[in-house]
Amino acid sequence: MTEEVKAMEPHRINAAALLLARGLPGRTALAHGTHTLSYAQLRLAVAQAAGAWLDCGVHRGEVVMLRGTHGIERTVAFLGAIWAGAVPVPLARTRTGTVGHAWDTQAPSRFILDDSRAGYANAWRDSVVTIAEWRWYLQDAEAAEPVALRETSPACWTEPRTSAGGGARLLPHGFALLHAGETALDGPARGTRVSTVSGVLRVLRRGGSCVLSPPGMVTRLEAPAVELAFS
Structure with missing residues (x-):
């Protein structure tokens, strides 16, 4: 367990810090093509991403949107938002309305990470942080300490499961805790192909290794497994 996790107040946790303390430091946490990050490298990258979010001005509990394919x-950036105490929402590149979800009340949201501002209405354009701008923030960001919150505090949303935005789930920070009888992986970990943020969280929760794949290239067992892990 890392010093960041140990230093948190009793009964207050940070889901991202818990997830990234669970895997062996040298074990591959994320792999995408030829790019890989070990758990130790991912912890450092996420702490720096959290610093970038804080430099952007994100507030604790604030909903931030991340659009596009979820590569490394x-x-x-998603895990960094959780680390910083924000509540990230992973959304597809299409901007189909998602009426009825919590992030609609943020319209225009203060922070939207996307490739560019192209296609956004004027009310939203100033909220967009482009990938190029995000990389600039990262260069100057210092690693941040994880923000400790109550187990019931919102940590993140999962992807909507319909084109209209339905089926997304709000996960509390407590989802990262292991239940009675559960244990983290011990020994070599076989890479698990995932195509969603939900899948990444499920694998990291057990200290496993994620192989990021395009949507539609994972087995049908992934979604039910996520439901069981977060129930």
């Missing part, structure tokens, strides 16, 4: 860069 966006996965680090």
Whole structure:
């Protein structure tokens, strides 16, 4: 367990810090193509991403949107938002309305990570942090301490399961805790292919290794397994 996790107040946790303390430091945490990050490297990257979010001005409990394919860069940004105490939402690149969800009350949201501002209405354009701008923030960011929150505090949303935005789940920080009888992986970990942030969280929760794949290239067992892990 890392010093950041030990230093948190009793009964207050940070889901990202817990997830990234669970895997062996030298074990591969994320792999995408030829790019890999060990758990030790991912912890450092996520802490720096949290610093970048804080430099942007994100507030504790604030909903932030991340659009586009969830490669390593966006996965680090997603976990960094949780580390910083924000509540990230992973959304597809399409901007189909998601009426009825919590992030609609943020319209226009203060922070949207996307490739560019192209296609956004004027009310949203100033909220967009482009990938190029995000990389600039990262260069100057210092690693941040994880923000400790109550187990019931919102940690993140999972992906919507319909084109209209339905089926997303709000996960509390407590989802990262292991239940009675559960244990983290001990020994070599076989890479698990995942195509969603939900899948990444499920694998990291057990200290496993994620192989990021395009949507539609994982088995049908992934979604039910996520439900069981977070129930």
